[in-house]
Amino acid sequence: MKKTVRCPDVLNHICEELDTKLTTAQCRELKRHLAKCPNCTAYLDSLKTTIRLYSLAPVKHPSPKARKQLFAILKLKA
Amino acid sequence: MTPHLSEHELIRKAQKGDERAFTQLIKRYETLVYSFAYKVCRDSDKASETWQDTFVNVYRKLHQFDGRSKFTTWLYSIVTNNCRMKRRQRKLDLASVSIESATGLHDQPKTDEEGHTIQTIPSWRETPLDSVMDKELRGVLDEAIQKLPYDYRVVFVLRDIEGLSAEEAGKILKLSVPAVKSRLRRARVFLRERLNPYMTA
Numbered sequence: 010m011k012k013t014v015r016c017p018d019v020l021n022h023i024c025e026e027l028d029t030k031l032t033t034a035q036c037r038e039l040k041r042h043l044a045k046c047p048n049c050t051a052y053l054d055s056l057k058t059t060i061r062l063y064s065l066a067p068v069k070h071p072s073p074k075a076r077k078q079l080f081a082i083l084k085l086k087a
Numbered sequence: 088m089t090p091h092l093s094e095h096e097l098i099r100k101a102q103k104g105d106e107r108a109f110t111q112l113i114k115r116y117e118t119l120v121y122s123f124a125y126k127v128c129r130d131s132d133k134a135s136e137t138w139q140d141t142f143v144n145v146y147r148k149l150h151q152f153d154g155r156s157k158f159t160t161w162l163y164s165i166v167t168n169n170c171r172m173k174r175r176q177r178k179l180d181l182a183s184v185s186i187e188s189a190t191g192l193h194d195q196p197k198t199d200e201e202g203h204t205i206q207t208i209p210s211w212r213e214t215p216l217d218s219v220m221d222k223e224l225r226g227v228l229d230e231a232i233q234k235l236p237y238d239y240r241v242v243f244v245l246r247d248i249e250g251l252s253a254e255e256a257g258k259i260l261k262l263s264v265p266a267v268k269s270r271l272r273r274a275r276v277f278l279r280e281r282l283n284p285y286m287t288a
Contacts, residue, residue, distance in 0.1 A: 016196060020276075021272065045203070045204065046196070046204050047204060047205075047206035047208075048196055048204060048206055048207060048208040051206060051208045051209065051210045051211075052208055052279075054210065054211065055208075055210075055211045055279055055282075055283065055286065056275055056276075056279050058211055058214060058286070059275065059278050059279045059282055060247045060275070062214065062224070062228055062282070063228060063232065063243075063247065063248055063278070064247065064248050066126070066225075066228070066248075068118060068122050069118075069121055069122045069125040069126075069131075069134070070117075070118055070121060070122075071117055071118075071121040071135060071138050072131075072135065075135040075138060075139060076117070078139060079113070079138075079139045079142055079143075080110075082139065082143060083109075083142070083143065083146050085106055085109065085110050085113075086106075086110065087110070
């Protein structure tokens, strides 16, 4: 008998493999589930948004004071 | 001047004691190191100290770098070691937060009369890029990742923000690939659950 894909199984798999293409046999089964399950689709989309929001955080730079201190510690010319 | 040297040439010169090459090496990687330290430490002062300690370590240990791994992988390893040591010294890390969280996904979801699954997990609202700079959302994001325990936060930052592979992250953190994947899954779920009330309000 074919094993039914359950939402928690889908969650466990897609949470780990968000960045890989769903191409294996098991993944094709997950894709079929996703296509008809609005809950897993909403969850997957929200996980992707979570990652996107964090990856958009502004880039931080060291302060001039910290840089000056570092070059002084290493006795290097800035 | 050494601005146009390749990474390999720059490292080789710096290993031979060329101070201008080492200065150039710092300039080339200072933002990567500081930015990563800040994302993991979540504190400007700690990030600055970690940033300085990292380049002091690089200066002292550069002769040990054999080029078998990427230079950036080596840098990430030094940063994570320094962050970990700071946590031990200061003992200021937040109380451990339970990572086990309800996801709202069930074995047997509700269905309508025709057997179609009823959506019980609300979709998140659209988030235009500009709103990421929004103070309120930034506060929610900062608070959530601050509460994420360090061991999970560092995996999330390496994999999802810095874009390293599970193998590279495992090498840096001395973890197996399955352990990296497990921590990443939990970190993603943890953060998602904390953003959920804001994103569905």
